[in-house]
Amino acid sequence: MSRFVHLTPARLTATVRRGGLGAPVYCFPVLPSHTLTYQWARELRRRGAREFVAVTFVLPDSEPVDVGHYGKPPERVTAARAVAILRTMPDPRGYEVVVPRRVTAREVRTIRPAPRVTGWRYMPAAHGRRPCACPGCLGRGQIGAARLRRRLGEDGARQGYAELLAGLRSDDPDEVRWALWSLGGRGEVADFAFLAEHPDPEVRDELAEVLTESYRGPAARALLERLTP
Structure with a gap:
């Protein structure tokens, strides 16, 4: 059996428990790398829903599925072959597996909260790059x-650093998130540590993502600990 994980809004948990996942099912193999397995977590949150669950399910190794990069035509292979392709690929970020049929409730193995600050956003390796x-x-x-x-x-x-610092203090949460995303590792953690107390949860999520991807050292680790439940 081949094991995959699908990310879906948490509000659909009861529906998944009763009836499984409707076709087509977009998923990724459960790999030894936690970061790669849940690489789609942040990109999906950008599309609206904030709370997701990770639905792990199994398929027969011979099950036909489609595998490929999200920006290219997929290839029809077996489930076992899809896992092998992505497991051995040097950089499988941006790849996905599509199950053309419904996944039944009996094939679902676990439903757990999805990680909040794992994966890429906008496109693989996009953080810190000018959109x-x-x-x-x-x-x-x-x-x-x-x-x-x-x-x-x-x-x-x-944008210049001074302009971004001004954006961090905007009353518009979207402006704050944009400024954080645009920092690209510039400046000192102390310049934006005050955002750990921001009332908007999406701003705090963005702050955690920026710290995880672009900053190192004791100050970054301490601030990230404050943001981690």
Whole structure:
């Protein structure tokens, strides 16, 4: 049997327990690397829901599934082959497995809270890189697309550090999150440590993500401990 994990909004937990997962099921193999297994956790949160559960289920090794990078056509293989491909791939970030049929409740093994600060956002290895606002990279109607285009302007110029520090103190939580994401490892942790007490949980989540990906040292570890339940 091959084991996979699917991330779904926590509000659907009871539905999954009763009836399983509706087709198609987007998932990823359960690998030894926790970070790779749950790599989609943050990107999915960006689409609206904040609380997710990880639904682990099993499939027969011979089950036909599709595997591939989210930006490329998938390949039809068996479940066992999909696991082998992603397990041996040097960098499987951005890859996914799609089960074309419904996953039954009997095939579900566990339902647990999904990790909050694991995985990539926007695209693999995107953190700290200047986003692109062209229509190919930022689709019309995507959450936050209009705001991102306004912030980048026509030339997508990188904001200065002083401007980002001002954004961290904005009354608009979206502006604060944008400034945090744009820091890209610049400055000192002390410059934004006050955000650990921010009333908006999404700002605190963004702060934890920034610390995890871009900052090292005692100050970063201490602040991250304050943010970790």
